[in-house]
Amino acid sequence: MRGRRSIAFCCVLFMLMALMGAVQSAWSQEVTAAIVGTVTDSSGAPMKDANVTVTDTERGTEWTTKTNDSGSYSLPRLPVGSYSVKVSAAGFDTAVYPTFTLVLNQTARVDVQMKVGTVTQTVEVSGAAPVLQTETTQVNTVIDSVTNDLLPLATRNYVELTLLSPGSVSPDPANFNNGDNTASGARPYINGNREQANNFILDGMDNNQVSDNLLGYTPAPDAIQEFNLITSNASAEFGNFQGGIVSATIKSGTNGFHGDLWEYFRNDKLNSNSWENRFRSAERPPLRWNMFGGTVGGPILKNKLFFFFDYQGQRFDHPTATQFLNVFTAAERAGDFSDICVGDDTHPGGFTGGLCNTPSQQLYDPKNGNAPILNNNIAAVEAIDPVAQNLFNSPLYPAPTGPGLRNNATYTTASLFNNSQYDIKIDFNATANDHIFGRYSHAKQHNPSLNSFVLIGTGSQTPRLRTRLWTGVIPSVQRC
Numbered sequence: 001m002r003g004r005r006s007i008a009f010c011c012v013l014f015m016l017m018a019l020m021g022a023v024q025s026a027w028s029q030e031v032t033a034a035i036v037g038t039v040t041d042s043s044g045a046p047m048k049d050a051n052v053t054v055t056d057t058e059r060g061t062e063w064t065t066k067t068n069d070s071g072s073y074s075l076p077r078l079p080v081g082s083y084s085v086k087v088s089a090a091g092f093d094t095a096v097y098p099t100f101t102l103v104l105n106q107t108a109r110v111d112v113q114m115k116v117g118t119v120t121q122t123v124e125v126s127g128a129a130p131v132l133q134t135e136t137t138q139v140n141t142v143i144d145s146v147t148n149d150l151l152p153l154a155t156r157n158y159v160e161l162t163l164l165s166p167g168s169v170s171p172d173p174a175n176f177n178n179g180d181n182t183a184s185g186a187r188p189y190i191n192g193n194r195e196q197a198n199n200f201i202l203d204g205m206d207n208n209q210v211s212d213n214l215l216g217y218t219p220a221p222d223a224i225q226e227f228n229l230i231t232s233n234a235s236a237e238f239g240n241f242q243g244g245i246v247s248a249t250i251k252s253g254t255n256g257f258h259g260d261l262w263e264y265f266r267n268d269k270l271n272s273n274s275w276e277n278r279f280r281s282a283e284r285p286p287l288r289w290n291m292f293g294g295t296v297g298g299p300i301l302k303n304k305l306f307f308f309f310d311y312q313g314q315r316f317d318h319p320t321a322t323q324f325l326n327v328f329t330a331a332e333r334a335g336d337f338s339d340i341c342v343g344d345d346t347h348p349g350g351f352t353g354g355l356c357n358t359p360s361q362q363l364y365d366p367k368n369g370n371a372p373i374l375n376n377n378i379a380a381v382e383a384i385d386p387v388a389q390n391l392f393n394s395p396l397y398p399a400p401t402g403p404g405l406r407n408n409a410t411y412t413t414a415s416l417f418n419n420s421q422y423d424i425k426i427d428f429n430a431t432a433n434d435h436i437f438g439r440y441s442h443a444k445q446h447n448p449s450l451n452s453f454v455l456i457g458t459g460s461q462t463p464r465l466r467t468r469l470w471t472g473v474i475p476s477v478q479r480c
Contacts, residue, residue: 046071
C-alpha cells in the first residue's frame, strides 16, 4: 500500500510540474467559500474550546477548528460543495448539522446550540434555519451546474445565463449566440453599466480579453461547477469594475466516478426558410453546427487526490451558399445608363427630349456646369475613365448573370468556425489544513472564410489560448 501511495504521489507531482511549465500562469484570487458560526449551551451562553469539524461529503475531506472565548468559530477558504458540520464538547451531546450546499463566494453562518449529555451521544440538528448570506452585503445570483446543463443554450455560452439575474439586460440577446465569445460575443449590461464594465473570473484568475474587455476563455457548461454573478456591493477583492463580477469555477473530481457525453447540432434541413429568401425564391442557407464532447472525474486516492477532465469541440460551419450581388450591366460598362430611368409612382419612365421623366434618375455633367446628360449616356459626353475600363475588363469583376439592375449576379461564400478546447484539473488534500489544486486549459480556433468574388477577399484566423492556474488553499484553524 505504501508503495502504491508513493507512486501516486509522484504522478501528482509530475502533473503539477507540467502545469507549472505552461505558457501563462497566475496566482488566483479566492474562489472559495466559508463557514462561520457561534456555539452556545442550552442556556445560550457561549462555549469556549468546542471542537468544530466540517466535512466535505463528496470528497471526505475534514477541516477542524475550536471556538474562541465568545463561542465563535471560522473556517474560511473552503472549496464549494456539500458540507456537514459536527460540534462536540465534554459534557455535551455531539451535534451534527445536516448536509447543505456551500456556493461560490458564500459565507454561511451555522449556529449550534448544545445539549447536556455525553460526547458519544449524537444529536442531529433538525428544523435548522436555512443557511443565509448574513455575513456579507453583496447582491449576487448563483447559477449551479444543473442549471448550466439543463437550460437550452444555442451555442452553450454560459454567459447568456447572466441574463437570469435581476438588473442584468442586453439590447441584443442574439449576439450571445454567435459562437465566438472571445472575439465578438455579447456581455450583459449590469445595472445600467456598459458591457465593457464587467469582470470575468475563472477559478480566481482574470478571464478578460485586453481588447474591449471581451471574454477570454469560455469553458463548456458541463465543466462549470457554478458561477456567481455579483451585481452590487462586491467586496474589495473584486475592485476596479463598475459592472457585474462573473466568477466561475471548474468542477473537481469526487470520491465517485462521474462523467457525461454530449452532442448538440443544428442543420438547415431542420430550419424554415427566411421570408427574404422566399420573396426572391432563394434556397435556405446551408448550416452545419455541431458541438460535442464529454467530461470525466473521480478519485486517484480516495479522500486525498482527485482529477477532472473535459473536452468540447465546436464545428460551426456554413457550407457553400449563393449570395446575390449588384454589378454594372454591359451597356453601363460602355457608358450608357439609360436603363436607370425607369420611373416611379409619380413619374412615368423613359425620356422626353433626351431628359429622364424622373428627375431623381437624371445624370448631370459636373465638368459642364452640371448640364443634364442626354439619355443618361455618359459615353456621348466623354470617354470612360481608364481605371473603370480596366476594372470592367478584369476577370476579377464578374459579368451579370441575370436581368435587371439589382441582384443580377451571384457568388458563393463559405465560412467555418472550428474550435477545440479542454481542461485538466487536479485537487490534492495534502494535509488537514492544506488544499492544493492545479488546472490547465487549452483552446484553439480555426476560422477561415471563403468567397468566390475575389474582390471581397478571404480571411482566416487561428487564435490559441493556454492558461495554467496553480493555487494553494490553507483553511488553517482560526479563532475570531
